[in-house]
Amino acid sequence: MNIKERKNILVTCGPGLKDYLAAEIEALGFKIVSTHIGSVVTRRSFIDCMKLNYCLRTAYSVLYLLREFRCGSTEALYKQISMVPWEKIISPKEQLCVLSRVDTYTINNSMYPNMKVKDAIVDRIQKKIGDRPNSGKDRDGVVVNLFWKKDKAWIYLNTSGQKISDRNYRKMPHKAPLRESLAAGIIMATGYDGSQDIVLPMCGSGTLAIEAALIAMNKPAGGLRSNFGFKHVKVFDDQIWQQMRNDIRKAARKGRLEKRIIATDIDARAIEAAKQNAKTAGVDHLIEFNVCDFADTDVPEGNGIVVINPEYGLRLGELGQLEKDYKRIGDFYKNKCAGYTGYLFCGNKQLSVKIGLKASRRMVFFNGKIECRLLKYELYQGKKATQ
Numbered sequence: 498m499n500i501k502e503r504k505n506i507l508v509t510c511g512p513g514l515k516d517y518l519a520a521e522i523e524a525l526g527f528k529i530v531s532t533h534i535g536s537v538v539t540r541r542s543f544i545d546c547m548k549l550n551y552c553l554r555t556a557y558s559v560l561y562l563l564r565e566f567r568c569g570s571t572e573a574l575y576k577q578i579s580m581v582p583w584e585k586i587i588s589p590k591e592q593l594c595v596l597s598r599v600d601t602y603t604i605n606n607s608m609y610p611n612m613k614v615k616d617a618i619v620d621r622i623q624k625k626i627g628d629r630p631n632s633g634k635d636r637d638g639v640v641v642n643l644f645w646k647k648d649k650a651w652i653y654l655n656t657s658g659q660k661i662s663d664r665n666y667r668k669m670p671h672k673a674p675l676r677e678s679l680a681a682g683i684i685m686a687t688g689y690d691g692s693q694d695i696v697l698p699m700c701g702s703g704t705l706a707i708e709a710a711l712i713a714m715n716k717p718a719g720g721l722r723s724n725f726g727f728k729h730v731k732v733f734d735d736q737i738w739q740q741m742r743n744d745i746r747k748a749a750r751k752g753r754l755e756k757r758i759i760a761t762d763i764d765a766r767a768i769e770a771a772k773q774n775a776k777t778a779g780v781d782h783l784i785e786f787n788v789c790d791f792a793d794t795d796v797p798e799g800n801g802i803v804v805i806n807p808e809y810g811l812r813l814g815e816l817g818q819l820e821k822d823y824k825r826i827g828d829f830y831k832n833k834c835a836g837y838t839g840y841l842f843c844g845n846k847q848l849s850v851k852i853g854l855k856a857s858r859r860m861v862f863f864n865g866k867i868e869c870r871l872l873k874y875e876l877y878q879g880k881k882a883t884q
C-alpha cells in the first residue's frame with residue numbers, strides 16, 4: 498500500500514453534522530467530493546487520514562478506500578476481498594476487527610458477510626506469510642469496514658479505530674451528556690470562534706464549554722488520544738505522524754483568551770464533573786465555572802453568545818416543571834441577555850415554544866435517535882420579540 502496514493506476517504510458523522518464536517522475538511526485544505534446524510538467524501542492519501550483523525554471535531558470515523566467492486570454473492574465478496582494485498586497492510590501480530598453494513602436483495606443480515614470478509618483477509622495473510630492475525634470485536638487494533646449495497650461493495654481501512662468523537666476527556670459524564678462531536682457541531686453552528694464571550698448555563702458535564710474552549714484555542718480534537726486505527730497498519734510511519742502532530746500543536750493558540758467562557762449549573766456534582774473534564778482536556782483555566790440557577794448566571798455586557806441545552810423531558814425531568822423552566826429561560830434571554838445571540842438546543846417542540854421568543858433560525862440535529870433543533874434568537878437590545 499502506497500501511503501501517498503490518493504483514494505476516496507469517507508468521513509462519517511452523526512446525522513445533521515455533515516455541513517459542519519464538510520466545512521472542517523475544507524478548512525484543512527481538502528476538497529469535498531460529495532456529502533451525504535451522515536458522511537462526507539474527500540480524496541486524499543493515507544497520510545492525510547492521520548491529519549483528519551487528529552483535527553476533526555464533528556466526525557465519527559475516517560475510512561480510507563481500499564477497493565470497490567461489483568458484488569452479487571458472498572462467494573464473490575470473498576474473492577474480491579482476497580485480491581487486496583492484506584499481508585502488506587496487517588501484521589499477524591495485530592488484532593483485526595471487521596465492521597459491516599449490508600443492504601442487498603439476498604442478504605439481510607451482516608453477520609455472514611462480516612465473517613466472509615474476516616476469513617478472506619486472514620486466509621490471504623496465512624497463505625502469503627504463514628501466520629494470521631486474531632480477530633474479534635475490539636476496535637483497538639486494525640479495523641476494516643465493509644459497505645455492501647445492492648450489487649456494489651466498498652472495503653475501507655478504518656483509520657480511526659474507536660470513534661474519534663470520543664475525545665477521552667469525559668471521565669465524569671454526569672446526566673444526559675451530549676456526544677462531543679454533536680457539542681462541537683452546536684458550537685460551530687453558533688459561529689463562535691473565541692472572539693466573543695460565550696455563556697453556557699445548564700452546562701452539565703461541560704461538553705459545550707470544553708468544545709468551545711478547544712475551538713477558541715484551535716486545539717486539535719484528537720489531542721488526548723494516543724490510539725488510532727492508522728497506528729496499527731504496517732505502513733504507519735511514526736516519524737511522519739510525530740512531525741504532523743507537532744506542527745498542528747504549534748499552530749494552536751497559547752495563553753489565555755481575551756473573552757470569557759462562562760459555564761454554570763444548579764447541580765454542584767455537574768460542576769465538579771465539568772471541572773474535572775475540562776482539566777483533563779487542558780482547558781480548565783479558560784472556563785469560569787459556577788454553581789447557580791441558570792437565571793443567576795453572570796452575563797458580561799456586550800454582544801456575546803448564550804447557549805442552553807436544558808432537559809427536554811424524554812430522558813430526564815417532568816414536563817410540568819420543565820415548561821416553567823423554559824418560560825424562565827425566555828425571561829432570562831429577554832431580561833439579562835439583551836445584545837446577545839441566544840441558542841436553545843432542544844428535542845421537544847412542546848417545550849421549546851414555552852420560551853416565548855421568535856426563533857430567527859432552526860437547525861436540525863440528532864441527539865442519539867432524537868431529532869433536535871438548535872433554535873437561534875436575536876436578543877436585540879430594548880426589543881422583546883414574542884412568538
Ligand SMILES: C[S@@+](CC[C@H](N)C(=O)[O-])C[C@H]1O[C@@H](n2cnc3c(N)ncnc32)[C@H](O)[C@@H]1O
Pocket residue numbers: 670671672673674675676680698699700701702703704705761762763764767789790791792806807808809822
Ligand atoms: C441536558 S443536561 C445538560 C447536558 C450538557 N449539555 C452536557 O453535555 O453534559 C441539563 C442540565 O441542566 C441542569 N439544570 C436543570 N435545572 C437547572 C436550573 N434551574 N438552573 C441551572 N441548571 C439546571 C441539570 O443539572 C443538567 O446538568
